[in-house]
Amino acid sequence: MNIDVNMVEALVKKVINSVNENASSLNEDYSYGIFENMDDAAEAAAVAQRKYLGCSMSERAKYVQVIRDVVLKKENLELISQMAVEETGMGKYEHKLVKNSLAATKSPGIEDLTTEAMTGDDGLTIVEYSPFGVIGAIAPTTNPTETIICNSIGMLAAGNSVIFSPHPRAKNVSLTLIKMINKGLEEAGAPRNLIVTVKEPSIENTNKMMENPKVRMLVATGGPAIVKTVLSSGKKAIGAGAGNPPVVVDETADIEKAASDIIAGCSFDNNLPCIAEKEVIAVDSIADYLIFNMKKSGAYEVKDSALIRQLEGLVINENGGPKTSFVGKSAQYILSYVGIQVGPEIKVIIMETPREHPFVQTELMMPILPVVRVNDVDEAIELAIQAEHGNRHTAMMHSRNVDKLTKMAKLIQTTIFVKNGPSYAGIGVGGEGYTTFTIAGPTGEGLTSAKSFARKRRCVLVGGLDVR
Ligand code: NAD
Structure with a gap:
């Protein structure tokens, strides 16, 4: 039997490299999505999103379920609800429990991304909801965790990664929640850093996020100032602004x-x-x-x-x-x-x-x-x-x-x-329909869901697969 020495050598090198890679990733101090600065956060979110493109729809569905499960775990739900009230000094613990579990259970997942098809003599054309890439999402003090939960579900369901810009007055609870979700995602085998933020959220960091070229879409849930800012950014933006019902x-x-x-x-x-x-x-x-x-x-x-x-x-x-x-x-x-x-x-x-x-x-x-x-x-x-x-x-x-x-x-x-x-x-509490905590009146998406965070793309197959 002839043995190709070069081939064996290459194989051994490959095995050693992969062992080293795994070892280094195991030893590496994973920050669970929390970065020192916005540029690093954006870079990590971009790398994560590229890896995420390689995941199947059933993997996406699994990761969305992980977010729901992490939030609905009793001790997690109680912790984030308690922290939100204590840190912001706003709202009621019992109602935060309801709102957080509502966001976790009733925010639509991948089932929201329905495909349109057109067939005829010239073949088959499909229109599908495809990710934007990295989304920059700005969250309010009034619903800090609810917004992170429902945006994470919708944005990841649509194939994106997300950089959150929490309100500085809701920093600790937002960072705790983001870490919690990333931990769950990592255990389920998802790419790291699908949901990221910075250690010190601030208006300055929000501005850096909006300017970063890796960020392809902005979603602002807040008052008139931030909605106006994202709409003036030159990027695709969703503005979920103030009301006075x-x-x-x-x-x-x-x-x-x-x-x-x-x-x-x-x-x-x-x-x-x-x-x-x-x-x-x-x-x-x-x-x-x-x-x-x-x-x-x-x-x-x-x-x-x-x-x-x-x-x-x-x-x-x-x-x-x-x-x-x-x-x-x-x-x-x-x-x-x-x-x-x-x-x-x-x-x-x-x-x-x-x-x-x-x-x-x-x-x-x-x-x-x-x-x-x-x-x-x-x-x-x-x-x-x-x-x-x-x-x-x-x-x-x-x-x-x-x-x-x-x-x-x-x-x-x-x-x-x-x-x-x-x-x-x-x-969706005592009324029919799904939930969201990002209600986009100014830009018209309405009650946002996974499809709001996706681009419509057309794929055309010429001259086939028309079976009528
Ligand atoms: P806010 O506008 O003060 O803050 C919202 C977010 O924007 C925060 O993260 C804040 O840090 C950031 N921000 C504000 N101004 C900024 C600027 N100039 N540059 C960069 N970042 C900026 O709002 P709030 O007090 O936290 O939340 C309450 C407001 O949000 C209310 O008006 C409420 O109606 C609205 N809101 C709307 C929805 C919706 O779905 N439409 C949901 C929740 C809250």
């Missing part, structure tokens, strides 16, 4: 149910969700009964105009925006600052105000809910459109009049319009 109640509504739905939606996570009820516009003939029932459902009514002014001074800052120190705080906490002690059964502070009051016109993100009285439903719809400020975000209406429900839905043009339910029905 009005809720209209007319004389045909089931008033008891409307009152309890409004209090439940408004108080959810202390009013942090961008979809939560921010002002009530009620037809005069039912306004008293609505207020009476809201109080039965856990509202505290402030009637004294001096006290309303005191509250205004307390929670509105010099620029007319909400004071951060009161955003996402409980009604009990806010009332204690104006000398009113109540128990935790009080979930929302209500008061009647004129339509131009800052509580109506400003997105407060705290459980202060003004009620504006109007003569009829048409006036209510008109005011709701004005108070929504063209954000095209979310609105609610309680009515049994189909014509008026249709009128408001058509005219207000919001991404989410909930009829006869609490606002969270619009993101």
Whole structure:
């Protein structure tokens, strides 16, 4: 038997190299996606995405399931929910549990990426959802972990890697969650660094991320400033911006149910969700009964105009925006600052105000809910459109009049319009449909999902596979 010495030598070298490679990767101190600087993070995410292109769809499905499982593991879910409340000082632990598990269970995965096919005499053409590459995703303080969970699921399902830019005030919980997910992904055999961030998130680092040429798409979930910034970046961008959701109640509504739905939606996570009820516009003939029932459902009514002014001074800052120190705080906490002690059964502070009051016109993100009285439903719809400020975000209406429900839905043009339910029905809690915490009104993707983070590409096979 002839032995090719060169071939044996090459084979031995290959085996030694691969052993060395494995050994070095085992010894290497893997940072689980956390990098010192943005350039290194972007480079690692780009390398990861290239490797990820070689993974099968069933592997992608497996990795998406890993994200769900990691988040839903009891100790992880409790830890990130607890940390989010403690670090940001906003929201409610029990509701963070609900929101985080909602994001983990109801954010669509690879099944969202449906293929279109066209066949005919000239053959077969398919249009498929293909990854953008590396996505830069900016997350808010109000839903720090929920946004990371639902964006990770959607963006990885679509074949991308992602660089997160968390809010600096949610740094620790965001980094903990990213590490947790990367650990799970590594154990499942996924390429390393599919989800990355930097040790010190900051506006400066967010800007570096936006400028990095390796980042092919930007997704901003936050207020008007960051949405405007990503839209001016020259890159493909999704902007999920602010809302100021009005809720209209007319004389045909089931008033008891409307009152309890409004209090439940408004108080959810202390009013942090961008979809939560921010002002009530009620037809005069039912306004008293609505207020009476809201109080039965856990509202505290402030009637004294001096006290309303005191509250205004307390929670509105010099620029007319909400004071951060009161955003996402409980009604009990806010009332204690104006000398009113109540128990935790009080979930929302209500008061009647004129339509131009800052509580109506400003997105407060705290459980202060003004009620504006109007003569009829048409006036209510008109005011709701004005108070929504063209954000095209979310609105609610309680009515049994189909014509008026249709009128408001058509005219207000919001991404989410909930009829006869609490606002969270619009993101799949007690309402049909999937969930997301990135609701893109300004750029039109609506409730984002895997396909929002993908490019449509056409593949053409000429002259074949038409079997009709
Ligand atoms: P924010 O705009 O203050 O911050 C959002 C993110 O953008 C943070 O990571 C922040 O660090 C970054 N950022 C802000 N300005 C920036 C700038 N000039 N340059 C670089 N980075 C910048 O918002 P927030 O207070 O954390 O969140 C609340 C806001 O987000 C509300 O307006 C709410 O309606 C909105 N929101 C919208 C959605 C949606 O799906 N549409 C979801 C959640 C929150």
